[in-house]
Each structure stands twice: as structure tokens, then as C-alpha cells.
Amino acid sequence: MKKFRAAASVIVMAAAGIAGFFAGAALNDPMGGAALFSLIAGIACVVYAIDNRES
Numbered sequence: 001m002k003k004f005r006a007a008a009s010v011i012v013m014a015a016a017g018i019a020g021f022f023a024g025a026a027l028n029d030p031m032g033g034a035a036l037f038s039l040i041a042g043i044a045c046v047v048y049a050i051d052n053r054e055s
Contacts, residue, residue, distance in 0.1 A: 009045035016041035 017038040024033015 005049060009042075009049070012045060013038050013041045 017034045020033040020035070020037025021030045022033075023037065024030040027033065
């Protein structure tokens with residue numbers, strides 16, 4: 001189950017990066033938007049993984 005959680009986190013971060021690229025393109029900074037959205041999604045995935053550990 002841990003491997004699936006890691007793969008899902010990577011997919012979520014990639015999707016956030018793509019969405020951030022287009023949102024940032026509207027504000028004339030596509031790479032900044034992609035990095036920002038990916039960073040936010042990555043931190044959220046880390047917090048989720050820490051909060052829902054399997055004992």
C-alpha cells in the first residue's frame with residue numbers, strides 16, 4: 001500500500017504542476033506557477049502521509 005501512496009503523491013504533484021503552469025501562464029509566470037502549485041501539493045502529500053501512518 002505504501003508504494004501506491006507514493007505513486008499517487010507523484011501523480012498529484014505532476015497534475016498540480018500542469019495546472020500551475022497554465023494558471024501561471026495567465027499571470028505571465030508559467031514556471032513560477034508550476035513550481036508553486038507542485039510545492040503546495042508536495043507539502044500536502046507529506047502532511048497526509050505523516051498523519052495517516054500505518055502502524
